[in-house]
Amino acid sequence: MRLILDWDGTVTERDTLHMVIERFGDPGVFHAMEARIGRELTLNEVIEVEMATITAPFAEVLDWLLDVVTVRPGFAALAAEHAPLIVSAGFRDLILPVLERERITVDVVANSLEPDPSGWRSVFLEREACAVCGEPCKRVALAGGDSFIYVGDGFSDRCVSLVAGRVFARDGLARWLDQRGAAYERYDDLNDVRAALDARPSA
Numbered sequence: 001m002r003l004i005l006d007w008d009g010t011v012t013e014r015d016t017l018h019m020v021i022e023r024f025g026d027p028g029v030f031h032a033m034e035a036r037i038g039r040e041l042t043l044n045e046v047i048e049v050e051m052a053t054i055t056a057p058f059a060e061v062l063d064w065l066l067d068v069v070t071v072r073p074g075f076a077a078l079a080a081e082h083a084p085l086i087v088s089a090g091f092r093d094l095i096l097p098v099l100e101r102e103r104i105t106v107d108v109v110a111n112s113l114e115p116d117p118s119g120w121r122s123v124f125l126e127r128e129a130c131a132v133c134g135e136p137c138k139r140v141a142l143a144g145g146d147s148f149i150y151v152g153d154g155f156s157d158r159c160v161s162l163v164a165g166r167v168f169a170r171d172g173l174a175r176w177l178d179q180r181g182a183a184y185e186r187y188d189d190l191n192d193v194r195a196a197l198d199a200r201p202s203a
């Protein structure tokens, strides 16, 4: 089974969108919008509004992010052994430079940014709305392929985690799966995931 990783809060120790919005955007908008995800607004709609509060030059934001963002321990070894695919609700523009810094090459499925002094624009991958959650979610992104192992931490991982062959969860995703009584394996860092895959390989 192919290994699929969420990016923000899963590979990275902190959510990089939260980080850049806190530092360069409008944290007030951020906190107001987060409460509306999955209620009256889709995740993409919320991200779009939040990112539009950033007006700083892209290079300034990226330089700052590369100084402060950390990846979870075990990422390099997990990537080397399992050639994961990263599927993110965030942006390639903020993911690929971190991978380059870490000298790790993996495939990435994510949205793109058009930074603009009047507010950064989000350009989302075109995807149908999911029949289950109603959003253009990661379940749709991975539909039609083989069974997969999924590693996540948050809202964007909920729907897809219910169809994965095997799930690793932490933080909000783990709490959500607990509430539903759904099975998963808990991880803290990515060494935990690699050790579990070594101990019980999945076909």
Ligand SMILES: [Mg+2]
Pocket (backbone or CB within 6 Å): 006, 007, 008, 009, 010, 152, 153, 154, 155, 156
């Ligand atoms: Mg996440």
Ligand SMILES: [Zn+2]
Pocket (backbone or CB within 6 Å): 130, 131, 132, 133, 134, 135, 137, 138, 139, 140, 159, 160
């Ligand atoms: Zn869905």
